[in-house]
Amino acid sequence: EVQLVESGGGLVQPGGSLRVSCAASGFALSTYWMNWVRQAPGKGLEWVANIKPDGSEKHYVDSVKGRFTISRDNAKNSLFLQMNSLRAEDTAVYYCARDDQLAPGGWYFDLWGRGTLVTVSS
Amino acid sequence: EIVLTQSPATLSLSPGERATLSCRASRSVASYLAWYQQKPGQAPRLLIYDASNRATGIPARFSGSGSGTDFTFTISSLEPEDFAVYYCLQRSDWPITFGQGTRLDIK
Numbered sequence: 001e002v003q004l005v006e007s008g009g010g011l012v013q014p015g016g017s018l019r020v021s022c023a024a025s026g027f028a029l030s031t032y033w034m035n036w037v038r039q040a041p042g043k044g045l046e047w048v049a050n051i052k053p054d055g056s057e058k059h060y061v062d063s064v065k066g067r068f069t070i071s072r073d074n075a076k077n078s079l080f081l082q083m084n085s086l087r088a089e090d091t092a093v094y095y096c097a098r099d100d101q102l103a104p105g106g107w108y109f110d111l112w113g114r115g116t117l118v119t120v121s122s
Numbered sequence: 123e124i125v126l127t128q129s130p131a132t133l134s135l136s137p138g139e140r141a142t143l144s145c146r147a148s149r150s151v152a153s154y155l156a157w158y159q160q161k162p163g164q165a166p167r168l169l170i171y172d173a174s175n176r177a178t179g180i181p182a183r184f185s186g187s188g189s190g191t192d193f194t195f196t197i198s199s200l201e202p203e204d205f206a207v208y209y210c211l212q213r214s215d216w217p218i219t220f221g222q223g224t225r226l227d228i229k
Contacts, residue, residue, distance in 0.1 A: 035218075044209065044220060044221070044222045045158075045160075045166065045209055045211075047217060047218040047219065047220065050218075059217070061217045062217070095165055095166075102171045102175070102177070103171065103172045103175065106153075106154055106171060107213055108168060108171045108211070108213060109156075109166075109168065109211075110168050110177065112165035112166055112167075114164070115165060
């Protein structure tokens with residue numbers, strides 16, 4: 001079955017660190033751009049970061065630049081998000097999402113995991 | 123940053139009725155716009171990409187139109203399972219941005 005499964009969420013204090021993971025199965029992660037998207041409780045969706053198939057290019061939303069690092073291990077079919085200097089406003093469900101080119105020039109998130117909840121609170 | 127503004131925020135309709143949702147971009151995104159459906163406790167699901175193309179397995183009652191800055195998403199005849207939150211997404215420029223969502227409620 002083609003799927004993404006996130007793990008590693010939990011409760012962390014403000015200023016702390018956490019690493020969340022995403023395990024891919026049923027397809028080769030190495031051929032896709034991959035993304036992290038988050039959703040604060042009761043709020044909308046916010047794209048956080050993405051990474052090129054070979055890991056050579058990464059992009060981040062301004063609010064996490066310098067604090068979060070996206071990485072991947074294609075040999076283990078896994079995606080990661082290292083989150084440092086966490087703030088209360090980083091509290092959210094973190095989804096990993098696969099990017100696919102569905103049309104010329106058109107890249108979209110076509111496969112999502114079920115998410116992992118990160119709570120930043122003292 | 124391209125801001126996507128969805129309207130209305132909430133839409134209350136009955137099964138069998140037609141739903142029309144709007145997404146307006148702060149500057150042109152050409153046709154690089156998608157629509158997603160999200161139900162409580164679930165991940166979003168891709169419905170429409172490139173403004174008007176249905177994703178694999180999506181029923182024909184779902185459709186999208188528009189280009190540039192104004193986009194419309196339509197459900198021709200609402201089924202009970204269609205009541206959810208709908209988001210638009212642009213892939214024209216960095217950062218990737220979503221609209222704030224339209225909640226489609228049962229009337």
